[in-house]
Amino acid sequence: MSDNSAQTPNADLVSSAYSQALEVIAAVEPRVAEATRKELADQRSSLKLIASENYASPAVLLTMGTWFSDKYAEGTVGHRFYAACQNVDTIESLAAEHARELFGAEYAYVQPHSGIDANLTAYWAILAHRVEGPWLKNAGVKNMNDLSDADWEKLRHEFGNQRLLGMSLDAGGHLTHGFRPNISGKMFHQQQYGTNPETGLIDYDALRAKAKEFKPLILVAGYSAYPRRVNFAKMREIADEVGATLMVDMAHFAGLVAGKVFQGDEDPVPHAHIVTSTSHKSLRGPRGGFILSTEEYAPSVDRGCPMVLGGPLSHVMAAKAVAFAEARTPAFQTYSQNVADNAKSLAEGFLSRDAKLVTGGTDNHIVLLDVAKYGLTGRQAESALLDAGVVTNRNSVPNDPNGAWYTTGIRFGTPALTTRGFGHDEFDKVAELVVDVLSNTEAGVNKAGAPSKATYKLADGMADKVRGISAELLDKHPLYPGLELS
16 A cells, blocks of 8 residues: 555554454344455455545544444534533544644534535535525524514525536536436526537636526536546636635545645635535545535534434544544655556556547546447446456546446546555556457347347456456555454
8 A cells, every 4th residue: 555544554453353343243143244354355356446436544444433323413513412422522523623724724514424415515505604694684583483484485485596507417527516316406596517529628718608697606616527627716716706606526536635736726625615525535534525614604514414414423523533634644645646646647558558538638536438439338348347357437428428327438546546556557557458358348239139238248258367467466555454354
């Protein structure tokens, strides 16, 4: 692995802790213990290239398995709806403190259970700040319960008719950025911005024109499959010009922000009113979410529970505190730079083998491969690669002819294998293996003999060949070195 926070210091102690824990679990339900053992073995033996996955440190993982899991703690620090939450107050305060210091934010809220929860909380916080607050002031009341029924109905109508402008799914946005099947697309009158059809890059002039025409309450920036950096200073200029709140979803690239790879105009925190994120992915913490904001929006964000969220997961908040502490080290900055450098190496490896990449390359942690030239859909490519031990996920490309289910793209990310210690040469080899698999895969047919977007045929022996080469790469960079389960 590439830095001390991701290593297994005191490997014997860690091995003993996990072995004994699995013995306790096996005494109650041995199939769960066995599946847990198998999951570690599977992750150790596969090339994990899913951009949204990583490997948390043993310290983070162990933090989640404690009696904090048993505690209800609705409310906020010092203002809970349950008694005896003093220890939860401690760990939530620590997590928020580390998040503020790590990202240079005025305020941090660490209760969201996931990235979607963080986005929903942020949306409702903006609505409360921009819509509810003025309504209550004009009505001369302090809270919604004091509104007349008629005013309440008017307020509900205002809440449901606000405008949101976010990046389209096929351009690289996330389904929570106003995609109609998602709750965000039902909450708002929404429109989407895309990318330049020739370059695949955000066209800020076109975005500005669209924002001026649509006049959204919320402008959403950030992405889940856009392989380039974003100029958040320009995004804030556009938001200010139309009177919008700028919300940035940095779930995918939070680690690059924390690791100081993204600075200045590419760092969303100094420019956005509200920033949402997950704590895993490139940040390498536990699965969960968090929100950063200016002091202006802090009171509204702080109402996340019970406005949107249920009781906070105290054991996960504790693990967030540990992960944020790890991310505040110089070693994490080195790791983050390696993530970005390795993405360039992977992209160069593809391009040198005549593969087609969306935007022609990358300058973050994502590489988006268009598989149309191989005569495959994204689903076929994803499945063939999985047969060969290469774990990826299919993804839409701009104006995708196969839609969001079958897709025409494969998304690759470098955070996980960088954690294992992969570098330039290994990622170039990974690109070679991927191209070999795709070049030796044919689209299949359905039971009726018609062309199918799901079935495929991988050439005989190809899966075993790639798994064998992958094993050599993986053996040089073991996952959780020294961790042995008895």
